[in-house]
Amino acid sequence: MKLIIIGLCLLILVTSQRISINDQNCNKYLQKFGTANNPDGTGATKIAFTGDVAFITNSTSVKVKLRYSDVDLFNDPTYFGLVQEDGKKAETTCLDLKLWKFTSNTYSDPVQVTDLPITNENNNQKQWRYYSFTIPGDQLGSKLVVTQNSAQFIYKGYFAIAYYAAGTDQVQYTFYFEFQVTVDKASGASVDTAFKPLSQSSTLGCTPSASCNTKADTVLKWCTDLTCTKFSTPDLHLNDQFVLLQQVTTLGMDYYLVGTEVWYTGNGLNKKAIIISINNSKKGQVIIQLKAEIAWTGVTIKATSTLSTTQGRRILVQTTFDTVSGETEEITCIKAEGADTCPTCQQEKNANGFYSDNCKGDVEEEDDEVKHPSSNGFTLFGFFTLLLFAII
Structure with missing residues (x-):
């Protein structure tokens, strides 16, 4: 019985171990963040992070979908993807993923997001992998930054996903992105969405723990x-x-x-x-x-x-x-x-x-003139009419 218990403990210990960030097998993941065509490290990245944002049908909730290319090892049974959120077993990974949100594009006030579950999808034909998270409609105001005009609320999101050496706070790669969703004030209906990823070169040297001067x-x-x-x-x-x-x-x-x-x-x-x-x-x-x-x-x-x-x-x-x-x-x-x-x-x-x-009051005043464009004219006309009858 003791041997069985010891064996189970050893099995749990082995299966819970992670690949070291210094292990050559971890390099198979880290190399995915490399540049596409230039050996000197300049230019575009192979991983080509991007994404989109959309309202969920018949809902005010918003789905944010992030995408990256896994073209080199997409079909590898062990080294596909990057992290557990890609559907991988912990013992085959050397990286942890964290989601951060900020209140402006200076990215200077990070708050880790832990209450929006991340799900994964794949596109086998194009060899893309996706992370998705959903912001409930009643949380748009608390999760995002709100601006407005007379007819619309505009919700702006400033986020980043960061990859860390497993079990540490050592950042290996960070992908920053912004998005906006516009909602009609009167009906609550979706009007428009926009997604803006920031390239690795534009955020070079940035980490979630410090402000980021993007270029x-x-x-x-x-x-x-x-x-x-x-x-x-x-x-x-x-x-x-x-x-x-x-x-x-x-x-x-x-x-x-x-x-x-x-x-x-x-x-x-x-x-x-x-x-x-x-x-x-x-x-x-x-x-x-x-x-x-x-x-x-x-x-x-x-x-x-x-x-x-x-x-x-x-x-x-x-x-x-x-x-x-x-x-x-x-x-x-x-x-x-x-x-x-x-x-x-x-x-x-x-x-x-x-x-x-900023000019709501001015429009209401002008609108009133549009609604009653001739009121002053009729008043003046009436005055002259009465004056004419008095003279006669």
């Missing part, structure tokens, strides 16, 4: 025309067409830019832009033609693209890598059509269907 991988320039040989910030009005150049600035990222998205942001605004045309024929840049769809004060335009070895979509092998982003400096405003000054609150409402939360 954009691209710049956004205002072009004077579609050739993008000259640059100047335009005086934009609603429905004006304009051109932006997104250009890579990080060393070693000699790729095509694909899957481009553009967003209008700032002062309670988060609206996805409709792109008229894209020209990504030259590596390291994409020319984006757009039409100003808003009238707003205090606007920053942001763009994200994915690094790719081809101009088109991935077919059989890994061709897409990190997502890169950039933004313009804040412009004073996008004016209403034909206007010489920044939009009034009423002009914002007319153009967008909503207006900045």
